[in-house]
Amino acid sequence: MARQRTPDGPPPPPAVQKLRIRYAKRGRLRFSSTRDFSRALERALRRAGVPMAFSAGFHPHPLISYANAAPTGTASEAEYFEIRVTERVDPEAVREALDEALPRGLDVVEVVEAGPGALADRLEASEWELRLRGSTPEDLAPVVAGYLAASRAEATRTFKSGPRTFDTREAVTDLRVAGVDEAGCAILRMVVRHTTPSVRPDDILTALHAVTGFVPPVPPLVTRLAQGPLREDRAGVADPLAADREAVGPEG
Numbered sequence: 001m002a003r004q005r006t007p008d009g010p011p012p013p014p015a016v017q018k019l020r021i022r023y024a025k026r027g028r029l030r031f032s033s034t035r036d037f038s039r040a041l042e043r044a045l046r047r048a049g050v051p052m053a054f055s056a057g058f059h060p061h062p063l064i065s066y067a068n069a070a071p072t073g074t075a076s077e078a079e080y081f082e083i084r085v086t087e088r089v090d091p092e093a094v095r096e097a098l099d100e101a102l103p104r105g106l107d108v109v110e111v112v113e114a115g116p117g118a119l120a121d122r123l124e125a126s127e128w129e130l131r132l133r134g135s136t137p138e139d140l141a142p143v144v145a146g147y148l149a150a151s152r153a154e155a156t157r158t159f160k161s162g163p164r165t166f167d168t169r170e171a172v173t174d175l176r177v178a179g180v181d182e183a184g185c186a187i188l189r190m191v192v193r194h195t196t197p198s199v200r201p202d203d204i205l206t207a208l209h210a211v212t213g214f215v216p217p218v219p220p221l222v223t224r225l226a227q228g229p230l231r232e233d234r235a236g237v238a239d240p241l242a243a244d245r246e247a248v249g250p251e252g
Helices: 027-031 034-048 093-100 139-151 201-212 244-250
Strands: 017-025 066-067 074-083 106-113 125-132 152-161 162-167 173-178 185-192 221-228
Touching: 017 093, 034 066, 034 093, 093 106, 106 244, 125 201, 139 185, 139 201, 152 201, 152 221, 185 201, 185 221
Parallel strands: 074 221
Antiparallel strands: 017 074, 017 106, 066 074, 125 185, 125 221, 152 162, 173 185
């Protein structure tokens, strides 16, 4: 029997603190993929001097956990990841250093010390905004009414296993026209529960076409405004980091 190899040298220093980080994807950086961001983040962590904890083994990697990333091409004000560090650090100092080290458009909004519980369990739903150029609120009102009246609204998307048709209606807890922006574009807001398979804004646009015949004149600008626990009124989401601030307290 072959002798099992073990890595040479001492084990990596243990993690002593976990941080939860909210960042935004803005402007042209909305086209960055999850892989693009992970590469940029690892470089930024090194430049910022964050004392990262690493996995053990022959190919150690920094202990970073990503949570429910937005699709490539969509902007977001509420993306999250977690890191583990080998020395206790000031979360605000990490925020400033990491924000400075990342490219403009990948902006670190908040860093908190993690309290008890899993972050992924709190990310129950997302609130999305679609800016529809060439459409008016009057155009969208009957479209929204028709979708909300439907018991089922299907979309088809291609997965690794092939095309799959699924219902979008059950995941949508709120859909409304929210006026117009400064350029006169109609604004559509929606709250979507995180399901399997995930229901994305483009899936809902596909379902809107299937149910009502609506097609946006121009592809919309899509932004995730928030993600977190679904509120009791099902018309928005709560802050997923609130429990961490409460658990750790103002003095850390």
